[in-house]
Amino acid sequence: MAPSSTPGKLDGSGPVVAGKLLARKRPHLIPIYDIRIKQLFERPKTDHSFWAALPAALRADNGAFYDQLARLRNKAGIGEDIGVLRVFDVIAWMHQGRQGQVPTS
Template sequence: MCLRIPPALWQSHRAAELLRSYWAVRWDGTPACTGSRFERLGGGGDRLSVANRFTADDVIAVTTLGVSIPATAALQLLEPDPAHAFSELLAQLPVTTRLVDVDASLIGREGPARQLWERLNGLRWIGPVIAGKLMARKRPALFPVYDSVIKWVFDRPENDVLFWSDMRCELQADDGRLITHLERARTTAGLGDDISVLRVLDTMAWRYGKEVMPSRRQLAHPCPPQWLIES
């Protein structure tokens, strides 16, 4: 086992239920969970015209996941100094390649993915969580969203440097059993196939974590409890 996935997330009915609640829409057309607009806002961060540079849409998209990027940090993303070389590194990360298919060297210690994460993480006011969310916005099929809820649900170590590789391992295991499960849950929940299986797993796990985590009341909550959505 590469990734510890709670048994509840393997249950087809439960998985679809969690996804539906995350992508629910209120009576006035607004999303029940702002994060449901993360991928699609502005046409997506991986569309051809902007795939290799950060845009204002990317900055706004990240805020839908319950974090904020101060103006100083946003300007570093949108008007980067050449030393940051964000575009150069993004260009080395294939837009259409899925994490399950990517060569391990690309996400390894010396690979462009790790280099980009470190440069983003090194910017003032960005940090590891926002860096990961920015990368998930630019390459949704390649990088999963990671935060304190995901860390808890998957029982990750304190110094977690292997999340991408462990996720890749799990996606490859048992002839792609996890991918098949996630694709079926996505279809059952009525989501479009433009939502990557990584995001399906992430939102499913995040919703589950918000329901069962002992400290869930203290965590950022850009999505109300399910009983409020259904009322």
């Protein structure tokens, strides 16, 4: 990895990089969580509940949000090998990108 601009993190493995690596390794289990997602959902600066809040939202109302993401995946013609978390990630990133508020981190 390239050196990080964050002091004390010479290998670049801050929380965002670590989260993105985990999301890449386990796409059906770990959502992407970075500054774009944090701002889109107006999460607190120190956020320890996102990892529990998203699965709870996916299960709420008998899985209505999960089912909606699955329908969007099917409508887009994407195979079931792409998990609903990736669908969530793409929709959130696209929405935030249109807002033009935040550069990627």
